[in-house]
């Protein structure tokens with residue numbers, strides 16, 4: 001698990017490390033600069049070898065997709081320019097320039113801003129650089145440098161970028177150089193990922209201690225390039241005492257945090273998922289959700305679907321217990337859930353409702369019933385969300401009334417209906433809309449999905465997903481996700497629903513990464529996502 005900080009938390013960690021624990025600021029800075037230099041020298045090596053530097057991490061959405069033509073790159077006399085602002089981000093850059101020179105790489109510094117406003121650390125770094133005779137330039141000639149180091153603003157950026165800052169950032173972006181941002185791309189708001197006027201389009205960002213939210217959320221993610229996180233010695237004590245609200249997973253987390261498969265167990269040990277999905281014309285969605293729940297590891301899956309879908313589901317997924325909700329309506333639409341629906345609700349540990357369910361009166365009555373479930377995790381997806389939004393619009397329901405056992409999985413448009421806000425409003429503050437609107441858990445789906453715990457959950461966390469790629473943008477992908485989340489939640493009913501949801505989102509993303517290792521991102525289908533689960537879930 002990796003913490004992701006916002007600007008305030010990152011500053012607090014700096015502060016506690018320096019002022020409470022007593023690690024000198026310049027010591028942290030020296031390590032930060034060394035971290036930057038280490039990464040630059042790797043790139044420099046590649047450039048010098050005339051390599052085409054196509055960063056592979058586009059798969060993680062962290063790449064600006066630059067492929068420098070080797071012919072455009074000078075090799076033997078490669079030069080680096082550090083563009084430094086007057087705060088400590090600039091000071092990191094000046095320290096890095098000194099280290100690069102020390103390692104024999106021709107490096108110059110271009111200062112931006114009023115030197116009279118330089119931070120104490122910046123003044124110190126400038127003094128050292130001057131004593132060593134490092135060259136300073138006043139102008140930045142286009143395409144003169146193979147690598148430009150962006151050390152203009154870090155987490156201290158606090159307002160729109162204008163004037164000479166804006167000009168230099170536009171010049172940097174207009175160059176052919178490989179661009180390395182120090183800590184965060186200058187212009188990206190470290191908390192929300194917004195672009196404050198303009199921002200450096202980095203090929204790589206070398207960040208310190210922890211990931212910053214702004215480099216993962218859009219549009220900041222597009223400006224960050226490949227992200228390297230460097231440990232510069234912030235003590236765990238400082239990080240723990242700040243306890244950042246956001247986190248993301250790494251592959252090892254699957255092995256140590258997912259429910260374990262113990263030796264003496266049977267199918268009853270891994271939970272029961274009920275999928276209420278599929279109307280007459282939509283059998284596939286039901287199949288995808290149910291099959292994914294099995295592949296994610298739950299013990300038993302039961303399906304309630306339209307009568308017409310039963311035969312095909314029995315054939316396609318013989319592992320599932322297949323029934324129909326239709327017989328509940330034999331007496332007309334005056335629905336009092338009885339027979340199979342009530343029995344199935346009682347049977348289940350986790351319920352999924354919505355994929356391909358349609359918006360018929362039957363579907364609405366089913367959703368109405370499931371909204372009353374209190375004692376088990378419920379995933380509401382697709383048409384389940386559309387119906388819920390309709391209930392909210394008609395004032396029959398309130399988003400705030402849904403309990404902490406519910407997981408909603410809206411994409412931006414669905415969230416816009418649920419929250420009564422525009423998609424732009426949602427897009428611009430995904431962590432807020434994933435957490436602050438409701439008591440339930442929300443999986444807010446986008447290229448960078450955010451999972452939030454309800455607003456009243458003590459110490460509620462925000463998960464920002466970093467796995468996956470655009471191969472996932474295919475029909476049925478969301479149905480599969482609902483099944484994966486339910487399948488994981490069912491294996492440990494004590495697991496916080498938001499954690500199960502975060503794992504589900506992470507694993508769903510990993511399937512696409514695995515798939516595109518050998519196959520085309522154009523061709524992945526929902527069935528492939530289900531198939532790839534066997535390659536990405538722990539063995």
Ligand SMILES: NC(=O)C1=CN([C@@H]2O[C@H](COP(=O)(O)OP(=O)(O)OC[C@H]3O[C@@H](n4cnc5c(N)ncnc54)[C@H](O)[C@@H]3O)[C@@H](O)[C@H]2O)[C@@H](O)CC1
Pocket residue numbers: 014018024025026028029032085086087088089090092117119152153154155156157158159160161162165182183184208
């Ligand atoms: N000792 C420390 O505190 C450490 C700091 N580190 C570096 O320090 C950075 C944070 O340094 P600072 O807090 O000095 O902040 P920055 O260096 O990010 O920038 C702060 C300066 O920019 C000004 N500013 C903000 N927005 C502006 C705008 N739009 N136009 C013009 N000026 C603007 C501020 O008034 C301030 O003077 C981190 O990102 C990291 O790179 C690292 O070296 C780790 C250790």
Ligand SMILES: [K+]
Pocket residue numbers: 089150151152153154181182183184185186
């Ligand atoms: K920067």
